[in-house]
Amino acid sequence: MTHSFPPLLSRAFWVCWAVTSLNVLISAGYSTAALVSQGDSNVYTQYAASRSFALVVVILGVGRFRSPQALLALSAVMTLIQLGDAVIGFQLHDAAKSFGPLGLAVLTFIAALFLLRANRQPLS
Template identity: 45%
Template sequence: MSESTRTAARGAAFWICYAVTVISAGVSVTFSVLAVVDGGLEATDALYAASRSTALVVLALVAPLFRSDDALLAIAAAMTIVQGIDTFVGAVQGDVAKTVGPAVLCLVTIVAATFLARSDRVRGRA
């Protein structure tokens, strides 16, 4: 494989993981804000969820400014955990949409993060 092909693959791994992580964080913050809107300021749990989701989406959005693979992988891991727990909550509630959607995002995030983690950039083989 030529050097330019390897460089392109390493860059693609970062941007694919970034896109999937931002989508996952964006979906999470959207649902938590909708829960706040639905429940008003009395919905304390929704307010806490919105604050944490907002922090994750901001971190995901600024990751490219630093081009830190490790930071992006940490955010992707956090979003995998969030979506995994959301899958469990949806299953417990018996809501198919709240189970399948987060499960798909969880799996896609795992694949994208694995793609980045296994790229030559992260493993030190530039």
């Protein structure tokens, strides 16, 4: 069953879904690249890829069922994942691995705030 949203909530939902989807797909892309480059010899790469692929399935389900609450939860998870990646990048003294994830975390957080604000607006 899909929901019909007021226009502001609909726009906020799809903006947040697009940003969170981008975040999930980038994460899955990096996991896939690591898996391909290292093969199945590295079990940690396999675990990372498994989790990334699960997040792809979840974001597709969230889009299908249009659940703002589920999207907010997944956006929070992806924000935390990207913040963790940024911390690792800073520890490596690698600007791209620091500021790329940090920027994506901030963008996802802002999109989630937009959805949260729109979800709390009166429906009239």
